[in-house]
Amino acid sequence: MPRRTMIEAIRDALDVMMARDPRVVVFGEDVGYFGGVFRCTEGLQRKYGPSRCFDTPISESGIVGAAVGMAAYGLRPVAEIQFADYMYPGYDQIVSEAARLRYRSAGEFTAPLVVRMPCGGGIFGGQTHSQSPEALFTHVCGIKTVIPSNPHDAKGLLIASIEDEDPVIFLEPKRLYNGPFDGHPEKPAVPWSRHPLSETPEGHYTVPLGQAAVRREGAAVTVLAYGTMVHVAEAAAEETGVDAEILDLRTLVPLDIDAIVRSVRKTGRCVILHEATRTSGFGAELSAQVQERCFWHLEAPILRVTGWDTPYPHAQEWDYFPGAARVGRALRAAVEG
Amino acid sequence: MAQGAESATARRRTRGTREPAMGREELLQAYRDMLLIRRFEEKAGQLYGMGLIGGFCHLYIGQEAVVVGMQMCLEPGDQVITSYRDHGHMLACGMEARGVMAELTGRIGGYSKGKGGSMHMFSREKGFYGGHGIVGAQVSLGTGLAFANWYRGNDNVCLTYFGEGASNQGQVYESFNLAALMKLPVVYIIENNKYGMGTSVERASASRDLSKNGAPWGIPGEQVNGMDVTAVKEAGERAVAHCREGKGPYLLEMKTYRYRGHSMSDPAKYRTREEVQRMREQSDPIETARRMLAEQGVGEAELRKVDDEVKAIVQDAADFAQQSPEPPESELWTDVLVEEAR
Ligand SMILES: Cc1ncc(C[n+]2csc(CCOP(=O)(O)OP(=O)(O)O)c2C)c(N)n1
Ligand SMILES: [Mg+2]
Numbered sequence: 299m300p301r302r303t304m305i306e307a308i309r310d311a312l313d314v315m316m317a318r319d320p321r322v323v324v325f326g327e328d329v330g331y332f333g334g335v336f337r338c339t340e341g342l343q344r345k346y347g348p349s350r351c352f353d354t355p356i357s358e359s360g361i362v363g364a365a366v367g368m369a370a371y372g373l374r375p376v377a378e379i380q381f382a383d384y385m386y387p388g389y390d391q392i393v394s395e396a397a398r399l400r401y402r403s404a405g406e407f408t409a410p411l412v413v414r415m416p417c418g419g420g421i422f423g424g425q426t427h428s429q430s431p432e433a434l435f436t437h438v439c440g441i442k443t444v445i446p447s448n449p450h451d452a453k454g455l456l457i458a459s460i461e462d463e464d465p466v467i468f469l470e471p472k473r474l475y476n477g478p479f480d481g482h483p484e485k486p487a488v489p490w491s492r493h494p495l496s497e498t499p500e501g502h503y504t505v506p507l508g509q510a511a512v513r514r515e516g517a518a519v520t521v522l523a524y525g526t527m528v529h530v531a532e533a534a535a536e537e538t539g540v541d542a543e544i545l546d547l548r549t550l551v552p553l554d555i556d557a558i559v560r561s562v563r564k565t566g567r568c569v570i571l572h573e574a575t576r577t578s579g580f581g582a583e584l585s586a587q588v589q590e591r592c593f594w595h596l597e598a599p600i601l602r603v604t605g606w607d608t609p610y611p612h613a614q615e616w617d618y619f620p621g622a623a624r625v626g627r628a629l630r631a632a633v634e635g
Numbered sequence: 636m637a638q639g640a641e642s643a644t645a646r647r648r649t650r651g652t653r654e655p656a657m658g659r660e661e662l663l664q665a666y667r668d669m670l671l672i673r674r675f676e677e678k679a680g681q682l683y684g685m686g687l688i689g690g691f692c693h694l695y696i697g698q699e700a701v702v703v704g705m706q707m708c709l710e711p712g713d714q715v716i717t718s719y720r721d722h723g724h725m726l727a728c729g730m731e732a733r734g735v736m737a738e739l740t741g742r743i744g745g746y747s748k749g750k751g752g753s754m755h756m757f758s759r760e761k762g763f764y765g766g767h768g769i770v771g772a773q774v775s776l777g778t779g780l781a782f783a784n785w786y787r788g789n790d791n792v793c794l795t796y797f798g799e800g801a802s803n804q805g806q807v808y809e810s811f812n813l814a815a816l817m818k819l820p821v822v823y824i825i826e827n828n829k830y831g832m833g834t835s836v837e838r839a840s841a842s843r844d845l846s847k848n849g850a851p852w853g854i855p856g857e858q859v860n861g862m863d864v865t866a867v868k869e870a871g872e873r874a875v876a877h878c879r880e881g882k883g884p885y886l887l888e889m890k891t892y893r894y895r896g897h898s899m900s901d902p903a904k905y906r907t908r909e910e911v912q913r914m915r916e917q918s919d920p921i922e923t924a925r926r927m928l929a930e931q932g933v934g935e936a937e938l939r940k941v942d943d944e945v946k947a948i949v950q951d952a953a954d955f956a957q958q959s960p961e962p963p964e965s966e967l968w969t970d971v972l973v974e975e976a977r
Contacts, residue, residue: 332833332905355803355839356770356831384769387804422690424752426719426768611967612690612752613741618967 301496304475307449308338311456316346324351326378362388366395369411382417383429396465397440409465418573420473424612430574435467436550443550445469447528448495454505471525480533481621508552516543519567519632527571534625559591566597567632576604598635603628656865659931665864666924667941669699672723674949683899688739692753695723697894700920702727704867708875716764716777717796719754728761732952737959744959771804778810781821792820792878800831815852818883822874828893833905846888854884861889862918
């Protein structure tokens with residue numbers, strides 16, 4: 299089976315869908331002629347022409363707003379926001395228009411669009427290239443939020459997102475674009491080709507929204523993670539020797555609560571990870587749901603390892619980033635607590 | 636309270652008759668300021684290459700005449716605000732090369748103590764209001780600064796810089812409307828360097844003459860040769876005078892060019908090597924100023940003195956930026972909200 303980087307997997311998903319479905323159009327800043335700043339759309343304009351893959355001016359509000367209109371009239375727009383940090387001018391269109399069109403028209407109109415955006419830290423991007431805004435989307439009813447951790451899932455989830463009947467925010471952890479990253483910046487970078495989940499079938503396949511994956515089976519503690527933190531969790535489990543069961547949530551809304559409950563009832567302990575800031579982060583929601591459903595099975599307090607409650611700093615990134623050492627301490631605390 | 640600056644405005648009006656664009660001393664100053672930016676940016680590029688600067692770093696090389704010419708039109712109390720391509724603006728405002736370079740290397744001696752990085756530095760003292768990473772955001776902020784001038788009834792003007800790519804953000808036009816409506820003292824300066832990242836202006840703007848982008852609101856605009864510091868200053872004087880006289884905003888489209896990639900990680904494959912070469916050879920702002928200085932009788936020895944002075948400043952900044960320590964972890968937790976007195 300062919301091996302792909304996350305970038306290649308995303309590009310392939312777009313390619314597959316553009317070939318299959320003439321309603322699919324792909325656009326965003328530097329997306330057409332240039333092929334995207336991360337190269338996710340390279341070659342698509344050449345292959346499908348500038349009416350199906352095109353550059354937009356720098357105007358996120360216009361990009362998302364136009365996508366809503368296209369979707370309402372039967373197209374399948376896939377818009378790229380260059381970095382998640384730049385989606386705020388378009389946030390109003392996501393929240394007030396895309397997310398609510400179905401409800402306020404009683405299903406007469408819908409907005410089946412995808413907004414792709416690179417997210418997360420680990421690239422020395424400082425406060426305008428490192429944010430993890432997933433909770434700003436999960437808090438809004440009427441949109442789905444997806445975040446893959448590897449090429450196989452990225453392709454399958456993106457295809458599923460494009461085929462989905464609702465607006466989907468597709469977050470791409472940019473630190474994973476070229477290889478898995480386990481939170482150890484001092485180690486040499488590992489390419490995807492050495493990771494089994496870089497194997498991506500050719501052609502069309504989906505990873506359904508709303509299904510978590512168990513990345514590591516274990517008995518001592520359940521780790522809930524997504525995106526880059528899945529790889530950090532694997533490293534932490536290895537380094538501490540804690541027999542953790544690691545769940546890769548893959549989609550935050552819809553959430554695979556059954557998989558979470560199953561695992562926590564088995565282990566009796568739970569550690570939640572995300573790069574995003576702590577207060578009102580998605581971890582708070584996970585913690586609440588686990589507590590509501592697994593209270594009598596819990597043997598220790600639920601722990602969270604997250605980014606700090608500060609803007610993402612330029613200096614000292616590896617203090618801020620919840621790396622394997624911090625996660626490892628939480629794993630130990632959870633099993634000892 | 637507003638519009639209370641009659642006397643200052645009148646005082647300026649009498650200055651009206653204009654001498655040649657720049658005299659010898661002024662041109663020499665402009666040359667020095669442009670050269671400082673050029674050498675600073677080259678050094679920053681080097682340090683980046685050596686891994687001493689990380690993340691996103693946008694160099695101003697090629698565009699020096701714009702900010703240097705405009706800065707010469709300012710008076711104490713005026714404000715400057717710009718995008719992330721901001722090192723040149725900071726140096727032109729008189730901020731210390733040391734503090735700017737140390738911010739690039741993420742050190743405690745940087746203007747934002749390492750927390751902001753290349754795109755985010757500020758100086759109240761020098762009237763520099765940042766350094767903003769979000770494309771277009773500073774245009775609204777600059778409009779607000781101009782409002783504050785108007786409200787306080789002072790005679791100050793805010794220079795609000797943005798790229799031609801940024802000129803497609805909706806909030807730019809929201810700002811134009813507000814500024815025109817309230818006659819706010821703001822000079823909007825579009826630095827049209829032909830590219831917003833990998834997208835050329837032709838592929839991003841339906842407007843072919845960006846200086847007319849304020850026309851629907853009655854904002855006067857001019858296209859300016861942004862590679863010639865004397866032309867920049869001349870147009871800048873007109874724009875700033877317009878604002879000081881209480882006539883409202885003014886728009887300058889600076890035709891300029893960036894020699895380097897968008898940021899350090901940009902291979903710049905969307906344009907030809909020849910295009911860059913042609914701009915460098917035919918319209919380099921520093922070479923142009925050098926030629927004009929020669930015509931005014933400034934000899935090689937005098938220019939070399941300037942070169943040496945600039946080189947020393949930049950070397951000192953680079954040394955400082957490597958010696959200054961990284962901020963302690965505790966520093967990264969400060970300045971999130973107002974700190975309670977303990
Ligand atoms: C809201 C927002 N969208 C996108 C970006 C990414 N981005 C950074 S610079 C840039 C190009 C801007 O071009 P221009 O305004 O011409 O300025 P220049 O870089 O040429 O100085 C883009 C798209 C951003 N920083 N902020
Ligand atoms: Mg530009």
